Amino acid sequence: MLTLKVISTYDKFLDFRRQWDDLLARSGNECVFLTWEWTKTWLDVFGDGKQVHIVLGYSPDNILVAMAPMMVRKVSRFGVSLNRLEFLGSGHEVTPDHLGLVTLDAYKQRFEFEFFRYLERVVLWDVALLRDMREDTGFIERAAGYLDGSYTWALRANGVCPYIELPRSWDEYLATLSPNNRYNIGRKERAISKKSPAGFELWKDAGTLSQGMRALQELHRQRMSDKKRDGASLEEDFWCFHQRIAHEFHEKGWLLLGVLRMNGRIVACQYAFHYKDRVFFYQSGIDRSFNKYSPGLLSTAHMIRESINAGAVEYDFLRGSEAYKFHWAKAQRKNTEIIIWNNTFKAMLHRTLFFSKKWIRTIFVSL
16 A cells, blocks of 8 residues: 655645655656656746646655656636646647656556546546557556546547667667668768868857757747748747756756757757657757758767767657658657546536547548
């Protein structure tokens, strides 16, 4: 039996940093989006209107062994106002991946069982949306056993995350690419070196880091504008968050901000995080006026090479099935989300509308 406690205020979350870090380290979890630093920065920028609700699990000898970092967000869906229970920091604002419960292996299934039993006893939520989870952890299958008979629930695909299992050297990795890809990398490197002095570097200077992040922002926004796309990455809060997290992660040694220059001008930026022995590629910016030199391809190649040299064992491109990712990655993980409806009137109304809309959509697709 585990004893459950709840952190429900921002101030108590701030006081919990040491225990959070210790549990995450002991859990073996290697997700940068579950770190205290990421979560705290998210709350500082996007936390208005969200209620912190972190469920803690303590062993019989009062040792912290598990944590469900949750929040309650007020939303309106299908015209229905709902209290929605989510992973803390999940959602459209910065779209993290690989979220979930943080537990010691010996207590994993016990805490999951106790967590779902706890949800039955509290009335703070109408709908739970557990998203941005890896499908291959076993949690989905175990959750089905906990939920069947207690709730109406559904699964939805939530995208794919291509990734590279990194070898020990760049030459070993190159050998895994197609001859055409290897040729293109070499040809573009020769072409850009003939045009002008060019070089790639990782940003090291904390004093000018804001300048590097602004370059990333400008190049990314310009590319989105040229492609007539919109999204969270065009919002000021998005870049406010990443300016802060870049400085936090730089101080921890977790930031990889790579820049490719031609004649001193930044023509491509690569923004990633190196946490433990994994690299999480997050964002890029490319000057489209230099497209004939493929600055995106070359800067990605350099980032992968730098990751190998730093001893990383995996390069995760995170969510998105863009074709360029599969030029580099041969494997992918699926993301899944679980939707759970509580037994409140609003939840039942939302559930009816949700399945009605899904049914109507299915009919039209089949016609």
